[in-house]
Amino acid sequence: MYGRFAVKGATLRGVEAVPVDVEVCVGSGIPAFCVVGMPDAAVQEARERVRAALRATGFSMPNERVVVNLAPGSLRKTGSGFDLPIAVGLLAATGQVDPRIAEGALFAGELSLEGAVRPVDGLLAYALRARDLGMRLVCAEAPERLVAIDGLELRAARTLADFRTGAFALLSPARPSRARSALDFRDISGHDMAKRALQIAAAGRHGVLMMGPPGSGKTMLASRLPSILPPLEEHEALEAALVHSVAGEDVGRLLGGERPFRSPHHSATTAGLVGGGSPPRPGEISLAHRGVLFLDELPEFKPSVLQGIRQPLESGRVTVTRADGNVTFPARFMLVAAANPCPCGYYGDAERDCTCTSAQVSAYQNRIGGPLVDRIDLHIDVGRTRPRDVLGTGGGTSSDDMRAAVMAAREYTSWRRARAEDDGSAEALVRSCALAPDDEGFFEEAARAGRMSGRAIMRTLAVARTVADMDETASVGRGHLCEALAFRLREGVGPCS
Numbered sequence: 001m002y003g004r005f006a007v008k009g010a011t012l013r014g015v016e017a018v019p020v021d022v023e024v025c026v027g028s029g030i031p032a033f034c035v036v037g038m039p040d041a042a043v044q045e046a047r048e049r050v051r052a053a054l055r056a057t058g059f060s061m062p063n064e065r066v067v068v069n070l071a072p073g074s075l076r077k078t079g080s081g082f083d084l085p086i087a088v089g090l091l092a093a094t095g096q097v098d099p100r101i102a103e104g105a106l107f108a109g110e111l112s113l114e115g116a117v118r119p120v121d122g123l124l125a126y127a128l129r130a131r132d133l134g135m136r137l138v139c140a141e142a143p144e145r146l147v148a149i150d151g152l153e154l155r156a157a158r159t160l161a162d163f164r165t166g167a168f169a170l171l172s173p174a175r176p177s178r179a180r181s182a183l184d185f186r187d188i189s190g191h192d193m194a195k196r197a198l199q200i201a202a203a204g205r206h207g208v209l210m211m212g213p214p215g216s217g218k219t220m221l222a223s224r225l226p227s228i229l230p231p232l233e234e235h236e237a238l239e240a241a242l243v244h245s246v247a248g249e250d251v252g253r254l255l256g257g258e259r260p261f262r263s264p265h266h267s268a269t270t271a272g273l274v275g276g277g278s279p280p281r282p283g284e285i286s287l288a289h290r291g292v293l294f295l296d297e298l299p300e301f302k303p304s305v306l307q308g309i310r311q312p313l314e315s316g317r318v319t320v321t322r323a324d325g326n327v328t329f330p331a332r333f334m335l336v337a338a339a340n341p342c343p344c345g346y347y348g349d350a351e352r353d354c355t356c357t358s359a360q361v362s363a364y365q366n367r368i369g370g371p372l373v374d375r376i377d378l379h380i381d382v383g384r385t386r387p388r389d390v391l392g393t394g395g396g397t398s399s400d401d402m403r404a405a406v407m408a409a410r411e412y413t414s415w416r417r418a419r420a421e422d423d424g425s426a427e428a429l430v431r432s433c434a435l436a437p438d439d440e441g442f443f444e445e446a447a448r449a450g451r452m453s454g455r456a457i458m459r460t461l462a463v464a465r466t467v468a469d470m471d472e473t474a475s476v477g478r479g480h481l482c483e484a485l486a487f488r489l490r491e492g493v494g495p496c497s
Contacts, residue, residue, distance in 0.1 A: 005093040008106045009070075009085035010129050011077045012122045014280065014320075014327040015246050017129035019106070021071040022082065024089035029065035035086075037070030040078045040279070049080075049111045050087045057115035057160040062094050076324055078279045081120040084109035084138070087160060101166040105155075106130040108139045115160040119145055124238075124245035127152055138168060145245060146173040147238065147255050176256035183224045186398040190385055194221050197380045197487055198336075199402050202228050203409035204466030206459075207313070207335040209298070209373065212382035213352070214345045218338035221382070222294045223261070225336060227399035228406050231257030232290060239330060240290045243282050260291030262333075266300035273301075274308040280320040280327040285312055288333040298339040299367040306372055309335070313375045335376060339368065351384060377459045378487040409470040416469065426458055433465055434475035443481050450489040460488045 004025045010017040020037075033047045054061050068086055070077045085107040091097040108126040110118040119142035127146055130137040136153035146154060155168035162168060185195060194210065198221060201208045210218045232240065232254065240260055241251040254260060264273055264284040275283035285293055295301065312318045316332035341347040342361040347354040356364070373379075422428045435443065447457050461476075464484035468476045 003093040003095065005089050005099060005102070007085040007089040007092070007102050008133070008135065009082055010106060010108060010126055011070075011075065011081070012079060012125060012246055012279070013075075014329055015125060015242050015282070017108075017122060017125040018075060019129060019133060020075070020077060020082075021069075022085040022089050022107075023069040023071060024086065024093045025067045025069070026062050026064050026090070026093045027067075031063050031065060033066045033068075035068045035070070037068075037073045038076045039070060039082075040076065042080045043070070043077050043082050046080065046083045046086055046111075049083050049113065050090065052113040053083075053087060053111040053115040053160055054090070056113060059091060059096050059160065060094075062090075066090065076279070079120060079122075080110040081108040081122075081126070083111040084117060084157070087111060088163060091160075091163060097163045098166060101163060104135050105138050106133065106135045108137065109157065110140075111160065117141075117157045117159060121248040122246040124242050124251065127154065128242070139171075141169070141171065143171060143174045144250075144252055146171070147241065147251075148173050148175070174252070176252040183227055184399045185224050185227065185402055186396050188217060188220055188224070189396045191217055191221060191382065191396075194380055194382050195397060195402065197378045198222075198225055199228065199406060200463065200466055200470070200487075201225070201334065201336070201378055202402075202406045203470055204377075204413075204462065205334055206377035206463055206466065207375065208337070208378045208380065209376045210336075210338045210380055210382045211341055213349045213384055214340060216382045216384055218382050219296055222292075222296070222336045222338060223263075224399065225292055225294075225334075226259050226261045228403040229259050229292075230403070230407055230410060232259055236290045243286050243289050243330060247282050247287060249287070260288050261294065262288040262291070263294040263296060266295075266297045268301070268305060270302075270305050270308050273305055274312070275318055275320050275329050278322075280322060280329075282329045283318070285309055285318060285331040285333060286329040289330045291333060293333045293335050295335070295337045298337040299364050301367075303367055303369060306367075307369060310372055310375060337376065338382075341365070349384065374453055374455055375459075377463050380487060405470060408472070409466065412472045413466075413469045416474070429458065429462060429465065433461060433468075435481075436475075436477075439476070439478050439481060442478065443485075446481075446485050446489070450485070452488070456488065460484045463487060 007022045009020045009022045011020050035044055051061050088102055088107055092099040110120050117140040119140040123145045127137050127149055131149055131152040136155055138155045138157050141156035141158055154171035156171040157168055212218055237254055241254045244251045262284045271277050273284050275286055312331040318329050318331045320327045342356040343364050344355045346352045347361050464476045464480045467480040467483050
């Protein structure tokens, strides 16, 4: 029994599915089952899964020499998603199923030993690739992992036995509704300055560094930031869901419009935070794409790990370099960080003495690194909460009220930029501020006195422009500059003093 057949599959590379031709040849020679074309261990193991699945579903495994070639041969193939295309190619090559079943289809799925088709990571990437190729996607029945895409036909294969008839059910992705956040700023009494800073950050997509003693409410404030952010737009939700799909995480809440909120532990490695591994996988900064990355206990992170996020903060993407090429992941996120001012946490606290030496305080704060701090727009001190405020929990400003102001500011920003043809450049930012001569001189003197870098000057100006947008004013005034400078040139403790 001799035959050849080719089936279309794909392999994940970054957040994209790269098309692969799965060529199956059944011919004479010593009986064997070989997979060639730079497969990894998971692809090599497909031989045993396919062999068992064929027998469990009533098909026969040919007692011939079977060679599976994954083309192009120069591309490394990873993952268990090749189980299904290999099995389909083998069945078509041996005449056990109608070859027309594979026409115009891209296959992706893992096989159980009983022949059931299981979903694989990155189904959304496979779906987008199938659409670009003008093909339909045949995969496991997993509507919660997919999204409706115009021009794409989705078909579900529950088991290998379905290929006898080729009657695959039409797969309709679930349409999740946006879940309302259970966290509300109403739960936090006091901290008006911190709430104002977070509101400005949400309106202008700025980073925030909060510093204060333990138990002052930094984590509570940060965890409620998503509740005042606008929902994801359709293209933003698809971008974020694509990263989560490749990482094997749930995409339902993202497709419902909820922005991601990632809070990795300070023991995270560079690969875990920035991305990497073999094959390269997205890190926490990419999983926070279009959302919030919260780094609690910032000085406790390894300095080398923290410095890895400096470039993505500027570019909005991270590139992982390997011997076989570069892989790029999106990483456009809002950075929110919280830190204690010293190892004991009470340096500068008015009610509790610090037990650290000056050298310990300096060394602790220097773990963050000046270059990273310089890239964070808003620096605020979060002081100890008064007992009266703690007992008044539930009486603070609600997230709904704060979100309304954020939405209004973003709408005004969009209108202003469209009107002025603002391309987001530094020149456009300076022009949009339209500073009066006296205000420009005041800002220059403040920047000189604060020894601000060029980056810090532009970021402070961007914050002032956001404050002006919240007031819906065409130009930036002295009051807007003063508020932006107050969030940059802090009088409290910490590395930004």
